[in-house]
Amino acid sequence: MTAKEVRQSFLDFFKSKDHKIVTSSPVVPYGDPTLLFTNAGMNQFKDVFLDIGTRDYKRAADTQKCIRVSGKHNDLEEVGVDTYHHTFFEMLGNWSFGDYYKEEAIAWAWELLTDVWKLPKDRLYATVFKTDDEAYEIWKKYIPEDRIQRFGEKDNFWEMGETGPCGPCSEIHFDRTPDKSGGKLVNAGTPDVIEIWNLVFIQYNRLPNGELEPLRSKHVDTGMGFERIVAVIQNKKSNYDTDVFSPIINQIEQLAGKKYPEDLANPVGIAMRVMADH
Numbered sequence: 499m500t501a502k503e504v505r506q507s508f509l510d511f512f513k514s515k516d517h518k519i520v521t522s523s524p525v526v527p528y529g530d531p532t533l534l535f536t537n538a539g540m541n542q543f544k545d546v547f548l549d550i551g552t553r554d555y556k557r558a559a560d561t562q563k564c565i566r567v568s569g570k571h572n573d574l575e576e577v578g579v580d581t582y583h584h585t586f587f588e589m590l591g592n593w594s595f596g597d598y599y600k601e602e603a604i605a606w607a608w609e610l611l612t613d614v615w616k617l618p619k620d621r622l623y624a625t626v627f628k629t630d631d632e633a634y635e636i637w638k639k640y641i642p643e644d645r646i647q648r649f650g651e652k653d654n655f656w657e658m659g660e661t662g663p664c665g666p667c668s669e670i671h672f673d674r675t676p677d678k679s680g681g682k683l684v685n686a687g688t689p690d691v692i693e694i695w696n697l698v699f700i701q702y703n704r705l706p707n708g709e710l711e712p713l714r715s716k717h718v719d720t721g722m723g724f725e726r727i728v729a730v731i732q733n734k735k736s737n738y739d740t741d742v743f744s745p746i747i748n749q750i751e752q753l754a755g756k757k758y759p760e761d762l763a764n765p766v767g768i769a770m771r772v773m774a775d776h
């Protein structure tokens with residue numbers, strides 16, 4: 499599948515589940531002084547989650563252009579040094595505004611990954627927030643318990659910024675180790691096992707004083723790194739080896755008069771990846 503086909507199949511899948519396909523919002527958010535740049539697909543729906551705005555639909559999906567260079571979500575130090583973080587990237591997402599919740603969010607993520615895209619089930623891991631027994635029980639319908647792991651706030655409680663909508667999350671990780679031995683490497687910061695999709699169960703508003711205020715309704719906010727899922731589907735170890743980036747890398751090679759090095763630690767390669775990302 500080409501990157502373009504992956505993007506379209508994501509949107510088609512959620513359209514078939516009655517989601518309205520919306521456009522990406524601008525990378526500079528409208529009227530939100532808490533954010534410099536759009537850092538997640540849910541930003542444009544913040545008012546709906548906080549119950550101060552409405553839409554004429556209860557389910558949405560899109561591909562959102564995101565920039566993560568400041569504040570709570572900042573990947574400037576990782577970009578180029580590794581092969582799977584970006585400062586500018588696309589996030590594929592689906593949302594429920596007080597409509598479906600954990601059961602459907604998990605079922606549809608599983609269906610898209612394993613039925614539509616045919617990813618090998620024995621390479622997928624799920625994580626849940628340490629106290630989220632509900633998500634844990636739902637995951638048990640799809641994968642054996644030894645592939646479901648519990649983590650704390652750092653990994654499994656998602657917040658857009660210092661304040662705003664937030665909640666426990668359940669992530670899906672893909673194991674790229676040759677012998678499928680990546681269970682211990684979930685959340686270990688290695689390209690061998692990477693997070694591909696984050697399912698957030700939004701149910702609180704983080705207040706400026708740090709308190710969590712329960713929201714009136716419960717919502718779903720998912721985000722999947724487009725460049726990462728393309729790398730997984732195209733069986734590439736690096737996002738930069740997919741058809742999203744290889745034309746840019748080729749152009750940089752020509753302009754620089756240097757070959758893109760195979761050794762990931764080579765500073766020339768790091769610089770080329772940074773330029774391609776930017």
Ligand code: SER
Pocket residue numbers: 537538539540591656696697698719720721722
């Ligand atoms: N907002 C969550 C994230 O950015 C899921 O979309 O990971």
